[in-house]
Each structure stands twice: as structure tokens, then as C-alpha cells.
Amino acid sequence: MMLLQRVGPACHVLVLVLCLSAAEDFDWSANNHDSFYYGTFPNGFSWGAGGSAYQTEGAWDKDGKGLSIWDVFTHNKGKTFLNDTGDSSCDGYYKIKDDISLMKEMNLNHYRFSISWPRIMPTKGVRYYDVLIDELLENKITPIVTLYHWDLPQVLQEKYGGWQNISMINYFNDFANLCFERYGDRVKHWITFNNPWSVAVEGYETGEHAPGLKLRGTGAYRAAHHIIKAHAKVWHTYDSQWRSKQKGMVGISLSGDWGEPVDITNQKDIEAAERYVQFYIGWFATPIFHGDYPQVMKDFIGRKSALQGLGTSRLPTFSSQEKSYIKGTSDFLGVGHFTTRYITQKSYPSNRGTTYFSDRDVAELVDPRWPDPGSEWLYSVPWGFRRLLNFMKTHYGNPMIYITENGVSEKMMCTELCDDWRIKYYKDYINEMLKAIRDGVNVKGYTAWSLLDKFEWDEGYSERFGLYYVDFKNQNKPRYPKASVQFYKRIIQSNGFPGQREVETWKRKATETCSTSNQLLAADPLTSHMEMVTEVVVPTVCTLCILISAVFLMFLLRKRN
Numbered sequence: 001m002m003l004l005q006r007v008g009p010a011c012h013v014l015v016l017v018l019c020l021s022a023a024e025d026f027d028w029s030a031n032n033h034d035s036f037y038y039g040t041f042p043n044g045f046s047w048g049a050g051g052s053a054y055q056t057e058g059a060w061d062k063d064g065k066g067l068s069i070w071d072v073f074t075h076n077k078g079k080t081f082l083n084d085t086g087d088s089s090c091d092g093y094y095k096i097k098d099d100i101s102l103m104k105e106m107n108l109n110h111y112r113f114s115i116s117w118p119r120i121m122p123t124k125g126v127r128y129y130d131v132l133i134d135e136l137l138e139n140k141i142t143p144i145v146t147l148y149h150w151d152l153p154q155v156l157q158e159k160y161g162g163w164q165n166i167s168m169i170n171y172f173n174d175f176a177n178l179c180f181e182r183y184g185d186r187v188k189h190w191i192t193f194n195n196p197w198s199v200a201v202e203g204y205e206t207g208e209h210a211p212g213l214k215l216r217g218t219g220a221y222r223a224a225h226h227i228i229k230a231h232a233k234v235w236h237t238y239d240s241q242w243r244s245k246q247k248g249m250v251g252i253s254l255s256g257d258w259g260e261p262v263d264i265t266n267q268k269d270i271e272a273a274e275r276y277v278q279f280y281i282g283w284f285a286t287p288i289f290h291g292d293y294p295q296v297m298k299d300f301i302g303r304k305s306a307l308q309g310l311g312t313s314r315l316p317t318f319s320s321q322e323k324s325y326i327k328g329t330s331d332f333l334g335v336g337h338f339t340t341r342y343i344t345q346k347s348y349p350s351n352r353g354t355t356y357f358s359d360r361d362v363a364e365l366v367d368p369r370w371p372d373p374g375s376e377w378l379y380s381v382p383w384g385f386r387r388l389l390n391f392m393k394t395h396y397g398n399p400m401i402y403i404t405e406n407g408v409s410e411k412m413m414c415t416e417l418c419d420d421w422r423i424k425y426y427k428d429y430i431n432e433m434l435k436a437i438r439d440g441v442n443v444k445g446y447t448a449w450s451l452l453d454k455f456e457w458d459e460g461y462s463e464r465f466g467l468y469y470v471d472f473k474n475q476n477k478p479r480y481p482k483a484s485v486q487f488y489k490r491i492i493q494s495n496g497f498p499g500q501r502e503v504e505t506w507k508r509k510a511t512e513t514c515s516t517s518n519q520l521l522a523a524d525p526l527t528s529h530m531e532m533v534t535e536v537v538v539p540t541v542c543t544l545c546i547l548i549s550a551v552f553l554m555f556l557l558r559k560r561n
Helices: 069-074 096-105 123-138 154-160 168-183 196-204 219-241 267-290 295-307 320-326 383-395 420-438 483-494 500-529 541-560
Strands: 002-007 010-015 046-050 110-114 142-148 189-194 249-255 258-261 333-336 340-345 362-366 401-406 443-448 468-470 479-481
Touching: 046 142, 046 401, 069 154, 096 123, 096 479, 110 189, 110 443, 123 142, 123 168, 142 168, 154 168, 168 189, 168 219, 189 196, 189 219, 189 333, 189 401, 196 219, 196 249, 196 267, 219 249, 219 267, 219 320, 249 267, 249 401, 258 267, 258 383, 267 295, 267 320, 267 340, 267 362, 267 383, 333 383, 340 383, 383 401, 383 420, 420 443, 420 483, 420 500, 479 483, 483 500
Parallel strands: 046 110, 046 443, 110 142, 142 189, 189 249, 249 333, 258 340, 333 401, 401 443
Antiparallel strands: 002 010, 002 362, 340 362, 468 479
């Protein structure tokens, strides 16, 4: 098997062999690459889609909203692709009813969104989420609300250093308590943090995300430490003050890739793969479910800190009282998952600088045969999803799980609404989740990521995850259904995959609808800029792009001659 190694920006090819073996508490030898399973999900399984405040709302400075760290980060040139910002994004702030009609069209059971911390303090900001929640409930769609999806108030970053400072714990608890008080009579599913791994590593280690700090080897660990304690405090606040009245649940959403050993007969590769997962999801899940960091993190970071001549580990420690306080603070576990890596052992000498990534002593590899239609990091590897879910079942006592993010992007200059690769991704990943449920994993719901194309952080608008295409160049930000909308709708209606013939029919009918949507999309910008249009017949926007490119090329060739 040929694998590509991905370590930082550089890549090179390794030729390796995949074999079989076993491990102690998780069966690394299990062959989960079996055929497609036709069947249905348990009764009451919840189907949804999601988005987040900064990525979709826009209205960055309206109605008294304060600055977030992402407002400031994106307004500094060179931080995002083409200097894109979320200033207007999808204009979701003004399109509550329009977007809920899209959800209703798909028969969604739930919608996951986040509350913008810097928007919530003014009265109008509070009112916006009142309207959103009420409209969802009126349409029989359950709100699943994330309290922190990365948009920290800028004032807390400037005054205290953000998540580097322990004071964030109390500030976050105050914000959460306000949300429980205001919305908790209607919201019964709360998520404290979305993907704290990204907050810590990309915000305070690599600087790719806001606030853009590069505190290598220390910043991520300190931020994560405060986030875990903030999560626990919010859970206890809800448990002691609100649970008996509101009867809701509080969890956390952890995102992570699956790590598969390159050679399953090689104990070092097995240990490296488990280390990869523990440094990813286990970093947060193990304290929340067991009270302390994974032992492998304590061992590796402690040893490397000693080799640096440090008196204490760069990984902070919890007191015995904190361990008891943190343990068991999740009524459900949100899981975000997109892709998989093959993992092998690789030692990083401490004299070459220490970072979160070098602390792990692993190398990440990909199979060049894995499809990668969009983001450079996102390869379609469905069987890794089932493996990850079974790992979490084994390590964390089979908690109640909601899939909070799963989906795939596209990265192309032209627009293609016939997203057959997304249909295949959803079909295969959802099927692996169904197999995991058959394995005994306690999955209660699934959230497609995402409802709309939206602002994708440092990638700006260059990547599109949406079921619905958003025309960002049009002032009205119209939405157009991709083929995957119809396919996902059929899965929801059938609560799974009833049979091969039906599923094949779904795909065929879904792709038939997208040509009509493509014509609407092609016509819309023309009709909005021309006074008289009698007929617009454009098969696809991509065809139009190709024709324009051909004319431009002919012009250049003639000029040269």
C-alpha cells in the first residue's frame, strides 16, 4: 500500500504494508471495511444540520454587537484567504424565516447553531436568538445550542489574554448562566464548547486562527486547561441552578480524526495511533469522563519537558479536588468527525524545538487513493468513522453521543450543484454510523455539516461545506439546493437505508433536480443586473466559466500572433 506522509507543509511518499494484530482494550485488529449495510436507525433518531454564529450570521457591527476576536483577526490583512471576513457572510441575522423554511423542506428534526457571546449583551442581540429559537420550535425543529463556537469578545482577549488566563472560567460561566436564564425554558440541549482542540492549537499554538498567537509548546495546553475547567463549571452551574426546572442536558462537542496504525502487527504503530487519538479527542474527553489527562500525554509531555531542562511539565496539572469536580461533567458527548489518517511512530528530538505536534512522536500519512474533493486535509475514509465511535464507546463507558459535525467541502472556482461526491460521502459515512450503532455505540442523533455554505475561518469562502449553495457575490445572498439536499432528505424520511434499489433511485432523482437549480443559479445574477431579459438558458455555471475561459485564451493567442 502506498501512503503519503503529511507532516506540516512538506509531503513525501512511503511504501508500507498493512497487516493485522490486536490491542488490549480496543480491538485494533477488527476489520471494519465490510460492505454497505441496508437497514434503518432506531426510532426517535434525530436528524439535523448545523452552522455557527460567526460563520453564518453576518451583521458583525449591527444592533450594538461588540467586537469578537474573529472580527479583529479577519480585519488584519493576510490572515485569511483573499482577506475574506465574516462581516456579512450568509446574512443569517436577517434570514431566520428563509433558512428555517430550508430546514423544514428537508424535514430536519434539529438545528445546531451557536450564540455569539459579543452579540448577546445588547437587548437586540438577546432578542435575535429569542426569535430564532421560537421560529425553530414553531416548525417542530429542536434547537441544539453551542455556547462557544470560537468568537470570544475581543475585550477579554485584550484585557486578559483570552483563554491563556484563568479568569475566562468565571466570565464564560456568567455568559452561560445568562443564556440558561434567558433561553433555557425552550432550549434543552446545550453544548459548552465546539471543537476546543482548534481553539487551543490553532488559536494559541500555530496562530492560524484567532487570536493568532504562536505560543509553541505551552499556549495550547494552557488554553485547553482553562477550557476544560470552564466547561466543568458551566455544567455544575446548570446542574445546581437550572436542571430541576428546565430538565435539559449539557455536553461538549469534541472533534477528531481517526488514527489507524500503518502496520497493525507493529506494537509501536498501535501505540502511536492510540497516542494520536488521545492527544486529539482524549485530551478533553479523558478529563471529562475520567477526571484527568490521558496518561500517555502526561508521560510524553512530562518527559520532553524534563529533557528541555524544565522543572515542571508544560502540561498543567489538575488538583485532586479539580479532578473530582471535572469528572462526569457531560450529559452527552458531541462528536465532530470528518476524516482519517494512517499513523506510525516518529521520534522528534527535543533539541529541535518543542511543539504540541512534536510532543506526540507520530507521523501522519494518507492513502493517495482516498478521495479528496475539497479541503486539503479532508479525505473521504468512511470506515474510520465507525472505528472512532467504537473507540469512544470502549474508552468512555459508552456515553450518549450526538454527531455534531460531519460533512465534506468542495474547492472549485466554478459552482457545481450536482455534488455527487457529497452524496457519496454522506451515504458512506452515515452508513458507517449505522454500523457503529449495530456494534452497540449509543448514537442518538446526526448533524450534517453544514446547512449552508459559509465563512470557513482562515480559508475564507474558498471552501464550501453547505447542503445549500450561497451566492456570496449577490447582495441578497440567495440559497440554492445542491443535489445532496434531496439525497439527505430521503435518508431522513426513511430513517436510514431501506434497500439498494431505493438508495440508487434517491441518487438518480437527486442529480436530476440539480440541473434545474443550476439554471436558476446561472440566471439569477444576470436578471439582477439587466433591465430586460427575455430568456436565459445556461446548463450550468461551470459551462459558462469554461466558455469565458476559452474566449479569453483565444484573445491571448491572437495577441501573441
